[in-house]
Amino acid sequence: MGHSEMSKIQSVAVIGAGTMGRQISLQAARHGFPVALYDIDAAVLIDAEASQRQTVAGWLAEAGPSACEADAIFARITYATRLEGALRGVDLAIEAAPERLELKRALFAQMDKTLNPGAIIATNSSSIRVSLLEGATERPEQVANLHFYLPVWDSPMVDLGGGSCTRHDVLHDLTQFARAIRLLPLRVNKESAGLVFNRVWRAVKKEAMRVADSGVASFEDIDRAWMIKFGREKPPPFAQMDRIGLDVIRDIELRYAAESGDPADRPRPILTDRIERGELGVKTGRGFYRYPNPAWEQPDFLDPGSGRRS
Secondary structure (H helix, E strand, O other): OOOOOOOOOOOEEEEEHHHHHHHHHHHHHOOOOEEEEEEHHHHHHHHHHHHHHHHHHHHHHHHOOOHHHHHHHHHHOOOOOOOHHHHHOOOOOEOOOOOOOOHHHHHHOOOOOOOOOOEEEEEEOOOHHHHHHHHHHOOHHHHEEEEEEOOOOOOOOOEEOOOOOOOOHHHHHHHHHHHHHOEEEEEEOOOOOOOOOOHHHHHHHHHHHHHHHOOOOOOHHHHHHHHHHHHOOOOHHHHHHHHHOOHHHHHHHHHHHHHOOHHHHHOOOHHHHHHOOOOHHHHEEEOEEEEEHHHHHHOOOOOOOOOOOO
């Protein structure tokens, strides 16, 4: 599928090749956009490409794009370890770095110096307000929020909002870009940590951890209850946190706590204890569950007749 001629955005750079960055770049390339995927760590880029090829192979197995279309997708992706090279000539730079304010501000300042004057800078952050980032640039009116959800192709929506002075035409161009890569733009009318769905998800994960951490119920039984109520196909709360990465969850919770000033918003021991042990979720083979083949995916996890308690 070619990208929309209605959008002024014709080429994209994605800054950060972690789970989110590699998915955003693949989604854009799949829908016709040339994409530069940047990471400071060459090993992360190698892993990102391997992950993307595995994803596309899965699409092929499900009668998705043909082999030649798969080749075309990867012909559109450039893997870059130099930021200047990744940003050269693009119309949109999407920052997908860890949720740390000073790191993002430093990146925004670097991007601002290199990008074409008309280029848009967007952050994928859901916990750091755009208005905290825009001042690191000389183009605050061209800075916006474009927040994606994992997995991008199975969660076809994106939060779209501005900072304190984002121009209307910038938001219009981002709206057209989101639609061109087959994602529904959810307009954020007022800055808010968490934006749209993540405001709701934040309450779910916070309360789930509080219930488990206070000894009311095991995290497995909380996940069991969720799956029985809402379906077995999607990961329940603790499994979802494992997929996101427990260190990422911690960084987001710390941002919420910094914004509210409420000690109750700080990450709970059920999370921080695992991080201290190096248990970060799927990416390390252990988080709340062990990977691969976590307990929540096993047939007897929800079996009333099973004596299993993980």
